[in-house]
Every structure is written in C-alpha cells, then in structure tokens.
Amino acid sequence: MTFHVPAAGAPLFQSALANFNPYGGExxxxxxxxERGPLLIIGGEQDHAVPxxxxxxxxxxxxxNPGTAEEITIPNxxxxxxxxxxxxxxxxxxxxFVQRFVE
Structure with a gap:
C-alpha cells in the first residue's frame, strides 16, 4: 500500500532553481x-557528494566574515x-570547537 502526502511544491522548486536566482531568494x-556566530565546516576527505x-x-x-570560521577535513x-x-x-x-566559545 502506498500513501501520498499532499504538500506544497514551492520548497522543491526553490531548491532546484537556487543556482539560477541572481537575487538569492530563500x-x-x-x-x-x-552577527554570525562561530562556524565550523567539517568535511570528509573521501566525500564525493560534497567534495x-x-x-x-x-x-x-x-x-x-568578522566572526570565527574554521575548517576540518576528516581523513579517510x-x-x-x-x-x-x-x-x-x-x-x-x-x-x-563549541566548548572554545561557551562562556
């Protein structure tokens, strides 16, 4: 048995067309x-989805950005x-990383 849940398609179209919107959009x-807080970007060395x-x-x-930004690549x-x-x-x-910024 298959169930279908009706939903608005707007988020799907916004995601699909995000790279083509010169004004940024959602x-x-x-x-x-x-005012952005500290940001840690973590990636995998062997990640093929987000290399x-x-x-x-x-x-x-x-x-x-004036806020802290750091990058970590996890090997293998x-x-x-x-x-x-x-x-x-x-x-x-x-x-x-978080503990360094907790007061």
Missing part, C-alpha cells in the same frame, strides 16, 4: 553578517561521516 546565505574542494570554497567565503571519511563508525571522533572535534 536559499541565500549572508556570509558578511557580522573537499566545495567545503574549502565555503570556508574561504565564510573566512572573510566519506559523506556519512557523522553516522558511520568513527562518528564519535567527528563529534569530539565539533564539541571541542
């Missing part, structure tokens, strides 16, 4: 927002680095 990221070149490009954009890990075995090492990196 998917725009304000990388210059001075290291993409995470590094995101880091370069965000590093121009793919896209599911937070749910595969070894997830705890990734969580430890993220926790160490």
């Amino acid at each position: 998917t725009a990221v304000d990388s210059k927002n001075p 290291p070149a993409i995470t590094h490009a995101s880091y370069r954009i965000q590093s121009k 890990r793919g896209h599911s680095l937070t749910i595969d075995s070894g997830w705890r090492a990734v969580a430890d990196e993220a926790l160490a």
Whole structure:
C-alpha cells in the first residue's frame, strides 16, 4: 500500500532553481553578517557528494566574515561521516570547537 502526502511544491522548486536566482531568494546565505556566530565546516576527505574542494570554497567565503570560521577535513571519511563508525571522533572535534566559545 502506498500513501501520498499532499504538500506544497514551492520548497522543491526553490531548491532546484537556487543556482539560477541572481537575487538569492530563500536559499541565500549572508556570509558578511557580522552577527554570525562561530562556524565550523567539517568535511570528509573521501566525500564525493560534497567534495573537499566545495567545503574549502565555503570556508574561504565564510573566512572573510568578522566572526570565527574554521575548517576540518576528516581523513579517510566519506559523506556519512557523522553516522558511520568513527562518528564519535567527528563529534569530539565539533564539541571541542563549541566548548572554545561557551562562556
């Protein structure tokens, strides 16, 4: 038996056309927002869905923000680095980053 849940298609179209919208729309990221909190970008060295070149490009954009931006590439890990075995090492990196900014 198959169930269909009716839903608005707008989010799907917004995502699909995000790269073609010169004004940003709902998917725009304000990388210059001075109120942005500390940002940690974590990527997997073997990630083929979001390769290291993409995470590094995101880091370069965000590093121009006055807020803290850091990048970590986890060796020998793919896209599911937070749910595969070894997830705890990734969580430890993220926790160490957060703890540096907790008052």
